[in-house]
Amino acid sequence: MYGNLVIRPEDIENWGKKVHEEDPEKLAEFEARIERGEKIEPQDWMPFEYRRQLIRLIEQHAHSEIIGALPEGTWITRAPTFRRKLALMAKVQDEVGHAQLLYSAAETLGKPREAMINDLLSGKSKYSNVFNYPAKTWADTAIIAWLVDAGAIINQTTNSKGSYGPYVRALERICWEESFHLKYGYDSVVYLATGTPKQRALLQDALNRWWRPIMHFFGPPDNLSVHTEKLVKWKVKLATNDEMRQQFLDMYVPKIWELGLTIPDPNLRKNPETGRWEYSDPNWDEFWQVINGNGPCNKERIAVRRFAEEKGRWVRRALLESQARYVTPLA
Amino acid sequence: MSSLDPRIRRAEPELWTLSTPPLDSLEHWPTYEVFVQRMRGGHAQHVGSLHAPNPEMALVLAKEQYARRSQCVALWVVPTEAILWTSPADEDLFQPAVDKSYREPQGYLNTRERLEKYRDRLQATSHD
Ligand SMILES: [Fe+2]
Ligand SMILES: [Fe+2]
Ligand SMILES: [Fe+2]
Numbered sequence: 001m002y003g004n005l006v007i008r009p010e011d012i013e014n015w016g017k018k019v020h021e022e023d024p025e026k027l028a029e030f031e032a033r034i035e036r037g038e039k040i041e042p043q044d045w046m047p048f049e050y051r052r053q054l055i056r057l058i059e060q061h062a063h064s065e066i067i068g069a070l071p072e073g074t075w076i077t078r079a080p081t082f083r084r085k086l087a088l089m090a091k092v093q094d095e096v097g098h099a100q101l102l103y104s105a106a107e108t109l110g111k112p113r114e115a116m117i118n119d120l121l122s123g124k125s126k127y128s129n130v131f132n133y134p135a136k137t138w139a140d141t142a143i144i145a146w147l148v149d150a151g152a153i154i155n156q157t158t159n160s161k162g163s164y165g166p167y168v169r170a171l172e173r174i175c176w177e178e179s180f181h182l183k184y185g186y187d188s189v190v191y192l193a194t195g196t197p198k199q200r201a202l203l204q205d206a207l208n209r210w211w212r213p214i215m216h217f218f219g220p221p222d223n224l225s226v227h228t229e230k231l232v233k234w235k236v237k238l239a240t241n242d243e244m245r246q247q248f249l250d251m252y253v254p255k256i257w258e259l260g261l262t263i264p265d266p267n268l269r270k271n272p273e274t275g276r277w278e279y280s281d282p283n284w285d286e287f288w289q290v291i292n293g294n295g296p297c298n299k300e301r302i303a304v305r306r307f308a309e310e311k312g313r314w315v316r317r318a319l320l321e322s323q324a325r326y327v328t329p330l331a
Numbered sequence: 332m333s334s335l336d337p338r339i340r341r342a343e344p345e346l347w348t349l350s351t352p353p354l355d356s357l358e359h360w361p362t363y364e365v366f367v368q369r370m371r372g373g374h375a376q377h378v379g380s381l382h383a384p385n386p387e388m389a390l391v392l393a394k395e396q397y398a399r400r401s402q403c404v405a406l407w408v409v410p411t412e413a414i415l416w417t418s419p420a421d422e423d424l425f426q427p428a429v430d431k432s433y434r435e436p437q438g439y440l441n442t443r444e445r446l447e448k449y450r451d452r453l454q455a456t457s458h459d
Contacts, residue, residue: 024452025448041419043416043418043419043420044418044419044420045420074335074336074338074339077337077338093399094399097395097396097399100381100396101379101396104362104379104380104381107362107380112356113359113382114353114354114355114356114357114358114359117354117359118353118354121351121353122353134335135335136335169379170379173379177400300334300339303346303347303349304339304342304346306349306351307342307345307346307349309351309354310349310351313358316358316359316360316384317358319360319384319385319388320357320360320384320385322384322385
C-alpha cells in the first residue's frame with residue numbers, strides 16, 4: 001500500500017539548474033524515448049534528477065509497504081476466525097513481498113538496500129502517513145484492507161504507466177496481488193455492515209477514525225503542491241493528487257453509502273455542475289505534523305522496524321557465514 | 332501512547348531503548364536474479380531479483396517471493412554478478428546487417444551537422 005509521492009520545496013531546489021547541466025543531445029534522446037512510450041532500463045543513460053527522484057519515489061513506496069504491514073499485522077493473532085487469520089496472513093505477507101520487489105527496483109538505480117533501511121530507521125526517508133495511525137479494533141483492519149488498499153490501487157495503477165522499466169514491472173505484479181486485498185477487505189467490511197448492531201457500530205467507529213487519514217492519503221491539494229512539470233514529462237508523476245483523490249471518491253463514496261454507513265464529513269457531496277467532489281478541509285496541518293514524526297504511531301513503527309533489523313542481525317550473519325566453523329587447535 | 336499490540340508490549344522496554352548501529356553494506360546479502368518457467372515446454376523468464384546468503388536460500392526465497400500464487404513448474408536463480416549483459420543503448424547490435432550505407436558516400440551526410448552542433452555547444456558554454 002502506498003500514499004502519493006510527497007514533494008517538498010527543498011526536494012527540488014536548484015532542480016532546473018541541474019537538468020540544464022545535462023548533455024543536451026542525450027537529454028533530448030531520453031525525453032523522446034519517454035514521449036514515444038518506451039521504457040527506460042537501468043543500464044540506459046538518464047538525467048541525474050530522474051534517477052534521484054525515482055529513488056525517492058520507489059524507496060518511499062517500499063518503506064510504505066513494509067511499515068504498512070504493521071497496523072494490520074497487529075491483528076493476526078486476534079483475527080476473529082481461522083479463515084480470516086489465513087487471509088490476513090496472506091495479505092500481510094504480500095505487503096512485505098511488495099516491499100521486497102520495490103526495494104529491488106530502487107536498487108537498480110544504484111542505492112543499496114542497507115542504505116535505504118538505514119535512512120528509514122534514521123527518519124531521513126518517509127513513508128505513507130496513513131500507517132502512523134493505530135488499528136484499534138478488528139473493524140479498523142477491514143477499513144484498511146478495503147479503503148486504504150483501494151487508494152493504494154488507484155495510486156499504483158497510475159504509477160504503473162510510468163517510464164521506468166523495473167518499477168513498472170514490479171507494479172504490474174503488485175496491482176495483481178492488490179486485487180485480492182481489495183476483495184478480502186470489502187468482504188470483511190460487508191460482513192460487519194450486515195451483522196449485529198454492535199458489529200455495525202464497530203465498523204462505523206472505524207470509518208470515523210480512518211476518514212481523515214484516507215483524505216490525506218493522496219497528498220496535499222494541487223494548489224498547495226510544488227510544481228512538477230518535469231516529473232510529469234518524464235512520466236515519474238502521472239496524475240495530480242486531486243485527480244487521484246477525486247477518482248477515489250467517485251469510486252468508493254457510493255459504495256460506502258450503499259452500506260448505510262455515514263461518512264464523517266457533513267460537507268461531502270458531488271457538485272452536479274462541476275462534477276467534482278467537495279469536502280471539508282481535512283486539516284492539512286495535521287498531515288504535516290504526522291509527516292514530521294508527530295503522529296500517534298510514528299515512534300512505534302520505527303522502533304518495531306529497528307527491533308526487527310537488530311534482532312535479525314545474527315540470523316543474517318549466520319546464514320552468510322555458514323561455512324565458518326570452530327576448529328579445535330591441534331596442539 | 333502505549334501500544335495496542337500485545338506482542339509489542341511484550342518487547343518493551345527494550346523496544347524503546349535499543350540503539351542499532353547502521354547496517355553494513357551486504358548485510359542484507361548479495362543479489363540473485365530469478366527466472367520462472369510457467370509451464371512445461373515454455374521458456375524460463377526473468378521475473379526480478381532478490382537478496383540471499385547462498386544459492387540454496389535464494390531458491391527458497393524465490394519460491395516465497397515469485398511463486399506464491401502464479402503457476403510455476405521450475406525456478407532458477409543466478410548470482411547477479413555472474414550475468415554478462417549488453418546495454419540497451421547498444422540495441423542496434425541486433426539490427427540485421429543489410430544496411431550498406433557505410434560503403435556509400437550517402438552514408439556520411441550528417442558529418443557537417445555533427446560539427447555544427449559541436450560548434451553551437453562550444454559557443455554556448457563559452458558564453459556562460
Ligand atoms: Fe500497498
Ligand atoms: Fe502492497
Ligand atoms: Fe495491499
